Amino acid sequence: MKAGIKKSQGSVITFSDNSEVLYTVFSVKELDSSLDIVCGASGKEAYRN
Numbered sequence: 001m002k003a004g005i006k007k008s009q010g011s012v013i014t015f016s017d018n019s020e021v022l023y024t025v026f027s028v029k030e031l032d033s034s035l036d037i038v039c040g041a042s043g044k045e046a047y048r049n
Contacts, residue, residue: 010036017041
């Protein structure tokens with residue numbers, strides 16, 4: 001909420017693994033389902049997936 005999610009049109013989300021990305025995407029979508037989200041993970045495990 002401090003980041004101003006309710007006022008934004010979209011979000012870019014990156015973390016080191018897929019589970020953190022998915023948790024954050026679902027949390028943000030719960031706050032505002034109309035947001036456009038671009039996400040990705042950059043860790044070694046995420047690369048294999």
